[in-house]
Amino acid sequence: MSYELLGITILWIFLFGYLLVASIDFGAGFFSYYSTISGKRHIIHRIIERYLSPVWEVTNVFLIFFIVGLVGFFPDAAYYYGTALLIPGSLATILLAIRGSYYAFSTYGSRDNRIYQFLYGASGLLIPAALSTVLAISEGGYITEQGGKVSFEFGKLFTHVYPYSVILLAIVSVLYISAMFLTYYAAKAQDEPALQVVRKYALFWSLPTILASLFVFYSIKGHNEQHFNNMVNNGWMFVMSFLFFLAAVWLVWRRRHYGIAFVAVMLQFGFAWFGYGKAHLPYLLYPYLTIHDNFTNPAMATALITVFVLGLLILIPSLFLLMRLFLFDANYVKGIKNDKGGKGGQGNSGATKA
Amino acid sequence: MATYDPVIFSRILTGLTLFVHIIYATIGVGVPLMIALAEWIGIKRNDTYYLLMARRWARGFTVTVAVGVVTGTAIGLQLSLLWPNFMRVGGQAIALPLFLETFAFFVEAIFLGIYLYTWDRFKNRMVHFMLLIPVAIGSSASAFFITTVNAFMNTPQGFDWVDGKMENIQPLLAMFNPAMPTKVSHVLVTAYVTSAFCLGAIAAFAMIRGRKHIYYKKALKLTMTAALVFALASAAIGDLSGKFLHEYQPEKLAAAEWHFETSDKAELILGGILTDENEVKFAIKIPFALSILAGGTPDTVVKGLNEVPEHLRPPLRASHYFFDMMVFIGIYLTVISLAYVIAHRRSRKTGKPVSRLLLWGVVLGAPLAIMAIESGWMFAEVGRQPWIIRGYMTVAEGATTSAHVDTMLWMFALLYALLTFTCVKVLIKMFKHNPAEDEIIARGIEGGHK
Numbered sequence: 001m002s003y004e005l006l007g008i009t010i011l012w013i014f015l016f017g018y019l020l021v022a023s024i025d026f027g028a029g030f031f032s033y034y035s036t037i038s039g040k041r042h043i044i045h046r047i048i049e050r051y052l053s054p055v056w057e058v059t060n061v062f063l064i065f066f067i068v069g070l071v072g073f074f075p076d077a078a079y080y081y082g083t084a085l086l087i088p089g090s091l092a093t094i095l096l097a098i099r100g101s102y103y104a105f106s107t108y109g110s111r112d113n114r115i116y117q118f119l120y121g122a123s124g125l126l127i128p129a130a131l132s133t134v135l136a137i138s139e140g141g142y143i144t145e146q147g148g149k150v151s152f153e154f155g156k157l158f159t160h161v162y163p164y165s166v167i168l169l170a171i172v173s174v175l176y177i178s179a180m181f182l183t184y185y186a187a188k189a190q191d192e193p194a195l196q197v198v199r200k201y202a203l204f205w206s207l208p209t210i211l212a213s214l215f216v217f218y219s220i221k222g223h224n225e226q227h228f229n230n231m232v233n234n235g236w237m238f239v240m241s242f243l244f245f246l247a248a249v250w251l252v253w254r255r256r257h258y259g260i261a262f263v264a265v266m267l268q269f270g271f272a273w274f275g276y277g278k279a280h281l282p283y284l285l286y287p288y289l290t291i292h293d294n295f296t297n298p299a300m301a302t303a304l305i306t307v308f309v310l311g312l313l314i315l316i317p318s319l320f321l322l323m324r325l326f327l328f329d330a331n332y333v334k335g336i337k338n339d340k341g342g343k344g345g346q347g348n349s350g351a352t353k354a
Numbered sequence: 355m356a357t358y359d360p361v362i363f364s365r366i367l368t369g370l371t372l373f374v375h376i377i378y379a380t381i382g383v384g385v386p387l388m389i390a391l392a393e394w395i396g397i398k399r400n401d402t403y404y405l406l407m408a409r410r411w412a413r414g415f416t417v418t419v420a421v422g423v424v425t426g427t428a429i430g431l432q433l434s435l436l437w438p439n440f441m442r443v444g445g446q447a448i449a450l451p452l453f454l455e456t457f458a459f460f461v462e463a464i465f466l467g468i469y470l471y472t473w474d475r476f477k478n479r480m481v482h483f484m485l486l487i488p489v490a491i492g493s494s495a496s497a498f499f500i501t502t503v504n505a506f507m508n509t510p511q512g513f514d515w516v517d518g519k520m521e522n523i524q525p526l527l528a529m530f531n532p533a534m535p536t537k538v539s540h541v542l543v544t545a546y547v548t549s550a551f552c553l554g555a556i557a558a559f560a561m562i563r564g565r566k567h568i569y570y571k572k573a574l575k576l577t578m579t580a581a582l583v584f585a586l587a588s589a590a591i592g593d594l595s596g597k598f599l600h601e602y603q604p605e606k607l608a609a610a611e612w613h614f615e616t617s618d619k620a621e622l623i624l625g626g627i628l629t630d631e632n633e634v635k636f637a638i639k640i641p642f643a644l645s646i647l648a649g650g651t652p653d654t655v656v657k658g659l660n661e662v663p664e665h666l667r668p669p670l671r672a673s674h675y676f677f678d679m680m681v682f683i684g685i686y687l688t689v690i691s692l693a694y695v696i697a698h699r700r701s702r703k704t705g706k707p708v709s710r711l712l713l714w715g716v717v718l719g720a721p722l723a724i725m726a727i728e729s730g731w732m733f734a735e736v737g738r739q740p741w742i743i744r745g746y747m748t749v750a751e752g753a754t755t756s757a758h759v760d761t762m763l764w765m766f767a768l769l770y771a772l773l774t775f776t777c778v779k780v781l782i783k784m785f786k787h788n789p790a791e792d793e794i795i796a797r798g799i800e801g802g803h804k
Contacts, residue, residue: 055467056467057419057420057423057463057466057467058460058463058464058467060423060424060427060463061456061459061460061463063427064427064430064456064459065456065460067430067431067434068430068449068452068453068455068456069453071433071434071441071445071449071452072445072449072450072452072453073449075441075442075443075445075446075449076442078434078438078441078442078445079438079439079441079442080438081434081438082434082435082436082437082438082441082754083438083754083756084756085435086435086436086754086756086758086759086762087758087762089431089434089435090431090432090435090762090765090766092431093427093428093431093432094428094765094766094769096424096427097424097425097427097428097769097773098424098769098773100420100423100424100427101420101421101424101773101776101777102776103420104416104417104419104420104421105417105420105776105777105780108413108416108417108780108784116776150438151756152756297446297520297521297522297523299522299523299524299525300446300447300449300450300523300525303450303525303526304449304450304453307450307453307454307457308453311454311457311460314457314461315457315460315461318460318461318464318465318488319464321464321468322464322467322468325468325471325472325475326467326468326471
């Protein structure tokens with residue numbers, strides 16, 4: 001495997017990690033806010049908070065990791081995307097900033113502040129929309145280079161069909177993935193009322209998700225014929241994705257094996273994500289930038305890959321510890337504190353009184 | 355700001371983002387160490403007040419971390435959005451420390467999450483304390499890595515410059531450049547001083563308001579002792595930084611000291627104004643001090659600005675005033691923390707409380723320390739103008755050509771104002787409505803020792 005391919009594969013895997021954890025995070029924020037206005041907050045809020053509180057910061061790192069890695073391996077990506085994406089990139093940054101800080105303000109500071117909850121719930125749906133436009137842009141047609149000057153045609157984003165299809169898919173997938181995960185988490189916590197609510201969300205968002213996926217297929221054909229043909233050549237991956245979708249929905253429908261159902265969701269998106277990515281190669285930005293253009297120098301590539309492997313040796317056990325403590329620890333998930341005095345951690349200490 | 359110039363606006367926006375980020379980042383680096391100190395003392399002496407202190411600090415810390423993370427994300431993205439040409443060229447050489455920084459950040463993020471939610475989960479308190487070690491190491495390590503990037507931009511090395519491109523890159527050589535040791539150590543210890551003062555100011559303020567609980571005295575003693583140690587260390591490192599500048603970036607040192615003629619027995623200039631004919635007026639001049647700062651002896655010949663072509667000189671007034679402000683505040687912080695440590699010992703013997711004036715001195719120390727961080731950083735950045743990679747690429751060559759940077763500037767300015775306002779509001783609310791005394795009663799802690 002060449003360094004270029006290894007590099008982009010690593011990055012694509014990390015972006016997939018971000019897709020999963022961020023979807024759960026963004027969707028949960030939205031459901032949390034929605035439950036407030038629909039009067040169901042008391043049912044599902046505790047479940048959501050118990051999962052989100054320890055992990056929200058980690059989610060951010062996946063995205064930073066991808067961006068730093070992309071620029072590190074492919075310095076020209078910084079040049080093209082950096083110049084072109086000033087507006088959408090800044091908007092996404094601002095939304096991420098609002099979401100991250102208002103999550104913390106609302107969780108640790110002012111618990112019942114509706115404005116804070118709204119800011120963090122609403123931004124959670126706008127971020128996937130802003131970030132997914134980058135996927136649309138990578139298909140080409142929005143960035144032009146003339147006389148050494150890169151320019152971005154922002155207006156075209158609103159007149160083409162393709163960006164809409166991607167944004168639509170991003171938003172409904174976020175809600176679907178998140179609801180599927182919360183279903184699993186609520187079942188694990190043996191919280192029957194919460195399970196009923198989030199299970200309905202999961203089933204509700206499954207149909208739009210698959211329809212939006214088909215819509216993306218259809219509009220890619222009109223936008224970038226070459227990419228579409230590559231995707232058809234790798235069609236088995238999308239078929240697998242669809243089969244896992246059916247399995248996940250069927251399991252949740254029959255109210256059993258929620259854990260396996262979520263694994264099926266991961267595989268559903270995994271196959272679609274890597275099928276899409278594989279078909280996109282060798283282009284990073286169609287038609288200007290491929291993974292072979294101005295790849296970083298061999299010394300830096302070796303250094304980055306070495307560091308990556310060493311980093312994983314720390315990262316994987318740490319993530320494992322995090323999951324063991326907050327995802328697979330039955331008592332924590334159920335909200336049973338196993339300490340002496342009954343006074344728990346951060347959550348129900350002094351901050352509650354404030 | 356009449357005409358639109360992406361270079362100017364990119365500079366302002368980057369400066370603004372860093373100006374905001376640096377406050378939260380400094381707290382992010384220093385506070386975990388202070389929390390660790392408090393928790394460790396609490397466990398070792400079986401003193402529940404110190405454990406409570408760690409807990410309360412950690413709670414406030416979470417809120418500042420959030421703003422630190424999001425402003426850090428902003429600068430991470432802005433590097434590519436505002437300086438695409440710089441990243442295209444320099445990205446080849448600085449990718450390694452940037453990449454390493456995200457790993458350090460990852461470790462910090464994971465263990466901070468675990469630490470905050472496992473206060474009472476382990477029978478052995480040391481297990482919980484150990485979780486803080488990766489947090490403190492992670493935050494200091496990310497400061498280390500990101501500072502090596504900045505150091506590289508000041509003293510680039512580890513590549514061959516061929517037709518405007520970097521070739522034959524040696525990533526480690528680029529990372530361990532001459533500016534790295536002084537810069538990194540200075541950034542770390544000043545972050546510790548600032549955090550100690552910020553935490554100490556909270557306790558001092560409570561005492562001024564008439565709170566007499568021993569909790570506050572313990573908090574002040576711990577923070578001021580730490581502040582003194584780190585303030586002395588930063589003075590020593592500041593001296594080494596002067597010697598580094600003399601050797602590698604003489605124009606920065608000369609600009610800071612308005613030193614025009616190359617000479618030995620050079621004098622250090624404090625305050626004053628610079629006339630349009632480059633004459634220094636109304637300044638306090640300390641003979642030989644600049645030569646001693648630069649080389650350790652009065653005979654050291656210090657290079658003057660006249661040897662630097664005018665278009666390659668850093669802005670003189672900004673450099674000098676930022677430098678002076680940093681030094682003065684550094685001295686102030688050292689004196690105050692020393693005075694407090696002495697006063698505390700005396701008050702233990704005589705039983706008389708520490709004077710209110712000194713407490714006010716500590717409270718004032720917190721905003722001053724942050725100002726010193728900002729001015730030290732601005733001196734370092736302004737002092738390498740007009741270069742973005744010193745000697746290779748100017749700031750203007752590295753900037754984006756994109757339109758709309760001005761609009762983005764206003765949007766980000768609004769965002770940072772909003773975030774800082776809410777953050778301060780939330781923090782005040784958290785601590786005002788839940789003073790330590792209430793929490794001591796609520797948690798059933800009586801007396802220092804159980």
